[in-house]
């Protein structure tokens with residue numbers, strides 16, 4: 001069991017979050033109690049890390065850095081490598097650089113100057129992966145930064161990082177799906193980054209995000225898009241860039257019209273970027289022979305995926321409830 005009830009109670013000890021605490025705790029305990037054959041290996045990693053002295057967390061761009069006195073880099077590396085693959089990061093522990101597949105700071109830099117300052121806001125990070133961005137949100141001074149992420153390995157990765165931190169950092173990651181969240185409008189900022197295209201119903205996802213937001217709250221929505229007029233979407237038949245569960249890639253205009261339909265206001269496109277092999281790269285931290293962006297593109301034309309679709313391009317939109 002990696003969810004510490006004390007830490008949970010401390011995080012949810014907040015006038016608004018208290019109202020959803022019991023339900024979130026139950027869903028999380030049920031999720032952690034599943035029968036997953038990897039849990040013994042992941043638990044060894046956590047036990048090894050818990051034996052290492054805790055240290056200060058800070059930003060040492062592009063890394064989230066934790067500095068501990070007396071930690072052996074070989075022990076750290078061995079423990080963190082029990083939790084492969086590391087998709088999100090990068091992190092640095094003393095001089096050990098955990099170079100994740102994604103350079104998360106690229107995305108953060110694209111959006112940081114456009115969002116309302118997170119200081120003292122209650123923030124929800126939907127589909128948070130291992131919590132790299134949730135931690136960045138807490139580091140920006142969020143009153144509470146709650147990440148929700150159903151994939152258990154990523155919750156273990158988060159617990160591994162957190163187990164090395166010497167103080168409370170107003171961040172928490174829980175194994176909850178957005179659709180399972182108790183519906184209550186309590187968050188001042190909601191992030192949905194890299195999640196919409198995984199949903200069977202884009203409208204349900206947008207409305208579920210809205211349900212969690214206080215009036216006037218800010219949504220930061222990042223998703224894959226394609227070129228095309230209003231009304232156009234690509235619905236891949238089979239895989240997209242080797243990913244199996246990509247349901248729909250709208251044009252930017254189509255996406256904006258979905259947000260209008262969901263009654264979001266002040267819809268602003270703040271960035272459109274083609275994903276580069278610098279941002280998504282093959283590293284030793286995703287495992288031996290593991291593939292990354294360059295392996296998903298047509299070797300003779302990098303503007304196309306292997307399946308012949310336009311190569312990954314992502315938009316970031318900011319709007320208000």
Ligand SMILES: C[S@@+](CC[C@H](N)C(=O)[O-])C[C@H]1O[C@@H](n2cnc3c(N)ncnc32)[C@H](O)[C@@H]1O
Pocket residue numbers: 088126127128129133148149150151154176177178179192193194195198
């Ligand atoms: C592509 S990753 C993006 C991670 C991170 N937000 C980022 O921007 O790098 C999408 C994540 O969303 C999670 N996810 C998918 N559907 C979800 C849902 N309905 N509720 C919460 N998380 C979901 C997946 O497990 C996956 O880890």
